[in-house]
Amino acid sequence: MTRRIGIDVGGTKILGIAVDEDGHQIARVRRATGWGEDAVADGIAAVIDELVGPGAGAAVGIGVPGQIAPGSGVVEHALNLGIGRADLAAAIVERTGIRPVVDNDVRMAAVGARALLPTGDSLAYLNLGTGIGAGIVDARGPWRGSRGAAGEIGHVPIDPAGPLCRCGQRGCIEALAGGGALAERWGRDDALPVLAVMDAADAGDPRALLLRDDLVRGVAAAVRLLVLATDVDLVALGGGVASLGVRLLDPVRTTLAAASASSPFLGSLRLDERVVLVPPGTAVGALGAALSASRHPAARTVSPR
Amino acid sequence: MTRRIGIDVGGTKILGIAVDEDGHQIARVRRATGWGEDAVADGIAAVIDELVGPGAGAAVGIGVPGQIAPGSGVVEHALNLGIGRADLAAAIVERTGIRPVVDNDVRMAAVGARALLPTGDSLAYLNLGTGIGAGIVDARGPWRGSRGAAGEIGHVPIDPAGPLCRCGQRGCIEALAGGGALAERWGRDDALPVLAVMDAADAGDPRALLLRDDLVRGVAAAVRLLVLATDVDLVALGGGVASLGVRLLDPVRTTLAAASASSPFLGSLRLDERVVLVPPGTAVGALGAALSASRHPAARTVSPR
Numbered sequence: 001m002t003r004r005i006g007i008d009v010g011g012t013k014i015l016g017i018a019v020d021e022d023g024h025q026i027a028r029v030r031r032a033t034g035w036g037e038d039a040v041a042d043g044i045a046a047v048i049d050e051l052v053g054p055g056a057g058a059a060v061g062i063g064v065p066g067q068i069a070p071g072s073g074v075v076e077h078a079l080n081l082g083i084g085r086a087d088l089a090a091a092i093v094e095r096t097g098i099r100p101v102v103d104n105d106v107r108m109a110a111v112g113a114r115a116l117l118p119t120g121d122s123l124a125y126l127n128l129g130t131g132i133g134a135g136i137v138d139a140r141g142p143w144r145g146s147r148g149a150a151g152e153i154g155h156v157p158i159d160p161a162g163p164l165c166r167c168g169q170r171g172c173i174e175a176l177a178g179g180g181a182l183a184e185r186w187g188r189d190d191a192l193p194v195l196a197v198m199d200a201a202d203a204g205d206p207r208a209l210l211l212r213d214d215l216v217r218g219v220a221a222a223v224r225l226l227v228l229a230t231d232v233d234l235v236a237l238g239g240g241v242a243s244l245g246v247r248l249l250d251p252v253r254t255t256l257a258a259a260s261a262s263s264p265f266l267g268s269l270r271l272d273e274r275v276v277l278v279p280p281g282t283a284v285g286a287l288g289a290a291l292s293a294s295r296h297p298a299a300r301t302v303s304p305r
Numbered sequence: 306m307t308r309r310i311g312i313d314v315g316g317t318k319i320l321g322i323a324v325d326e327d328g329h330q331i332a333r334v335r336r337a338t339g340w341g342e343d344a345v346a347d348g349i350a351a352v353i354d355e356l357v358g359p360g361a362g363a364a365v366g367i368g369v370p371g372q373i374a375p376g377s378g379v380v381e382h383a384l385n386l387g388i389g390r391a392d393l394a395a396a397i398v399e400r401t402g403i404r405p406v407v408d409n410d411v412r413m414a415a416v417g418a419r420a421l422l423p424t425g426d427s428l429a430y431l432n433l434g435t436g437i438g439a440g441i442v443d444a445r446g447p448w449r450g451s452r453g454a455a456g457e458i459g460h461v462p463i464d465p466a467g468p469l470c471r472c473g474q475r476g477c478i479e480a481l482a483g484g485g486a487l488a489e490r491w492g493r494d495d496a497l498p499v500l501a502v503m504d505a506a507d508a509g510d511p512r513a514l515l516l517r518d519d520l521v522r523g524v525a526a527a528v529r530l531l532v533l534a535t536d537v538d539l540v541a542l543g544g545g546v547a548s549l550g551v552r553l554l555d556p557v558r559t560t561l562a563a564a565s566a567s568s569p570f571l572g573s574l575r576l577d578e579r580v581v582l583v584p585p586g587t588a589v590g591a592l593g594a595a596l597s598a599s600r601h602p603a604a605r606t607v608s609p610r
Contacts, residue, residue, distance in 0.1 A: 121451050134534075140445055145536020146426055147574075152533045155570060157526070160464055168568030221462070228457045229439075229534040231450020263473030265460060269452075 002057045006112075006290025007044055008105060008283065009033065009064040011080040014040075016047035017286040018058075023115055025287070027051055037086040044088075045095035060100035061293030063108030063285045064088060070144040073102045101293050105285050106151060107142045110135025112288030113236040113278055122232040124151075125284070126222055128241035128248075130180035132173055134222070136230050142292075143230075154178060158221045162214075173225075177218025179241045182211055194241050212251075215241075219248065220255040223275050224266070238278035249277055308363040310356050311417075311595025312349055313410060313588065314338060314370070316385040319345075321352035322591040323363075328420055330592070332356055342391040349393075350400035357403075365405040366598030368413030368590045369393060375449040378407045406598050410590050411456060412447045415440025417593030418541040418583055427537040429456075430589070431527055433546035433553075435485035437478055439527070441535055447597075448535075459483060463526045467519075478530075482523025484546045487516055499546050517556075520546075524553065525560040528580050529571070543583035554582055 007016045010033060018027040029050045034043050044062060052058040066078030073089025092100050110125035114137050117123065122138035132154035136143040143150050154174035155167045162171025163185065175181050183193035186208075190196035194215070200208035223235045242248065253272040260267040278284055312321045315338060323332040334355045339348050349367060357363040371383030378394025397405045415430035419442050422428065427443035437459030441448040448455050459479035460472045467476025468490065480486050488498035491513075495501035499520070505513035528540045547553060558577040565572040583589055 136535075143448070143535065146538040147536055149532075149574065150534065150536035152536075153530075155568075156530050156533050158463055158465075161466065165568075167570040169564060169571065225458075225461050225530065225534065227454075228461050229455065229530065230441075230448065231452055231455035231457070233451040259474060263460075265472040266474065269454065 002059055003052055004290045004293050005048060005051050005058045005060045006108075006286040006288065006293060007047055007060065007062045007100075008108065008285030008289060009040065009044065009062060009081065010105070010285075011065070014043045014047055015283055015286050016044075016051050017283055017290060018051045019287070019290045023287070023291055025283070028283070033081065036082040037088075037091065040081050040083065041086075041088065041091035041095060044092060048092070048096050048098065058098055059293040060092070060096075060098050061108065061289035061291070062088065062092070062100045062102045063105035063289045064102060065105050068102055068104055068148045070146075070148055073100070075102065101289075103142070103144075103289075103292060104135070104148060104151075106133045107135040107137070107144065108288035108292060109238060109285040110137040110151075110236075110288065111142055111292055112282075112284035112286070113238065115287060115291055116279060116282060116284065117234060117236055117276065119234040122230070123234045123236060124226040124230060124232045125236050125238055125278070126219070126226065126242075127239040128177070128179065128219065128237060129239035130178060132178050132218075132222065134226055136226070136232060138232075153222055153225055156225060158218070173218045173222050176214040177216075177222070177241075179239075182215060182241075185211060194244065198244060198247055215248070216251045216255055219252045220259070223252065223256060224259070224271055227269055227271055227274060233274065235275050236278050237275065238284060242277060243280065245277060245280070249275065308357055308361060309595045309598050310353060310363045310365045311413075311591040311593065311598060312352055312365065312367045312405075313413065313590030313594060314345065314349065314367060314386065315410070315590075316370070319348045319352050320588055320591050321349075321356050322588055322595060323356045324592070324595045328592070328596055330588070333588070338386065341387040342393075342396065345386050345388065346391075346393065346396035346400060349397060353397070353401050353403065357401075363403055364598040365397070365401075365403050366413065366594035366596070367393065367397070367405045367407045368410035368594045369407060370410050373407055373409055373453045375451075375453055378405070380407065406594075408447070408449075408594075408597060409440070409453060409456075411438045412440035412442070412449065413593035413597060414543060414583075414590040415442040415456075415541075415593065416447055416597055417587075417589035417591070418543065420592060420596055421584060421587060421589065422539060422541055422581065424539040427535070428539045428541060429531040429535060429537045430541050430543055430583070431524070431531065431547075432544040433482070433484065433524065433542060434544035435483060437483050437523075437527060439531055441531070441537060443537075458527055458530055461530060463523070478523045478527050481519040482521075482527070482546075484544075487520060487546075490516060499549065503549060503552055520553070521556045521560055524557045525564070528557065528561060529564070529576055532574055532576055532579060538579065540580050541583050542580065543589060547582060548585065550582060550585070554580065 159171035165175035464476035470480035
């Protein structure tokens with residue numbers, strides 16, 4: 001039988017899993033990510049090798065940062081991997097004989113989160129990492145948009161008086177609530193800056209309180225925007241900053257509930273009830289990639305190694 | 306042959322069209338809209354009668370303001386029609402023997418605009434009327450969301466220091482750029498308040514200049530938000546305020562181009578090139594309703610009159 005493999009390529013590690021027919025994880029492999037197209041492709045191929053074994057076939061899905069034109073397998077602007085533009089699908093075919101399905105990592109994570117969470121129909125996965133982006137998925141599959149840029153809500157400005165964003169605009173959601181922007185504004189040398197901000201805010205540090213407020217209102221704004229634009233059933237928070245867990249979720253829900261209390265229209269949308277956390281420790285990115293592999297017809301044509 | 310009928314129910318008029326197999330309009334009927342469920346249903350049935358003729362069958366689509374749970378035919382919150390909650394599909398079956406496809410009017414207009422405009426794939430129809438909302442559609446059909454509320458971007462706040470919105474929040478896109486909010490803030494007794502604001506702004510009136518700025522930045526924000534969230538190919542401006550034509554389109558494009566100039570990321574999205582006007586005089590709402598009727602399996606089961 002053909003194995004389903006899902007690979008999540010991050011800035012520091014490549015995580016690969018194999019799943020059984022029911023989508024349950026049966027194997028897991030982890031490697032450090034190399035720099036640049038060749039090193040990244042070599043690392044992915046090595047993970048595939050380990051998960052598939054010699055002589056076997058596989059359907060492979062790969063989630064990778066950057067913009068991927070729908071169906072192309074070509075990755076653009078994956079700057080944290082050292083990739084400006086690369087035909088990643090072709091590079092993997094060359095190395096493994098398997099043509100993978102390649103899509104944006106956040107979009108793949110949305111597919112994985114939808115499989116894990118009890119959502120009626122549609123879900124937005126809100127990735128809270130160094131940057132902020134979302135993947136939107138329903139029963140028909142992920143929404144990619146015309147250029148594979150759907151879900152880039154981190155760069156929606158929500159406050160003309162807010163801080164400058166690295167994108168060049170002012171008051172973007174990412175400038176308020178992105179892990180990178182928060183660390184930069186905090187400015188101290190902490191190993192986990194967002195956690196340090198939360199602790200300092202709890203201790204009453206006025207600057208930390210301000211930053212925590214920006215984090216919470218930025219995340220709440222992202223949730224509201226996603227629900228208003230797409231009316232997804234559920235918004236699932238994931239990514240490094242979401243590992244704050246209920247320390248983030250609770251104030252975000254409180255903020256959304258307060259907005260709903262002042263607005264019957266928002267109240268009818270039950271925003272606070274639609275936000276959840278991705279279960280900690282689940283590899284939603286790799287899972288979504290594995291599930292996407294099996295759906296895509298091209299991935300079913302697998303060459304023996 | 307079964308006729309395809311599309312009906313657009315507005316606050317003041319019901320507009321019905323019949324289209325041929327290629328989707329071209331072959332007949333058009335207009336009636337004043339009544340108040341409340343029975344009067345609205347009577348008016349729609351009368352329009353269907355006129356367009357179909359006795360003894361013939363038809364597939365009927367109806368676009369109506371308010372929220373319609375996907376596939377239900379039940380209209381909620383259509384306050385400008387005097388409808389709190391009504392099973393409009395059942396009311397039309399009762400009166401005509403035909404089961405119509407019922408959807409939100411803006412979503413139907415998005416389907417119509419996509420059929421008229423040279424869009425590669427996906428389109429957002431941005432309705433600029435008394436209020437502001439959008440319909441999002443691609444080759445798979447319109448995006449409805451879990452409760453039929455997708456596209457309600459008028460109530461995304463973009464300025465914490467902006468004017469209060471009728472929804473209870475502050476600085477919503479609709480509070481800045483909605484025709485109703487602009488007329489209220491203008492406060493003078495003009496027949497066409499938004500046009501009066503534009504003329505007064507051209508003449509240098511300081512308050513009109515401020516309102517015009519809010520209109521332009523609100524519409525530009527809606528376009529940016531739609532493209533960032535959904536990456537649609539095209540954003541088509543329609544509705545009463547969009548009849549300002551290039552007097553609105555040009556400054557909106559200039560605003561988007563200026564944001565792009567300061568942000569390479571936004572620049573890569575070519576926002577200003579993605580905004581267009583719906584061709585003046587086209588009944589996109591009725592057209593979209595007619596095209597939706599023919600696609601929906603339920604609409605093909607037509608009883609003879």
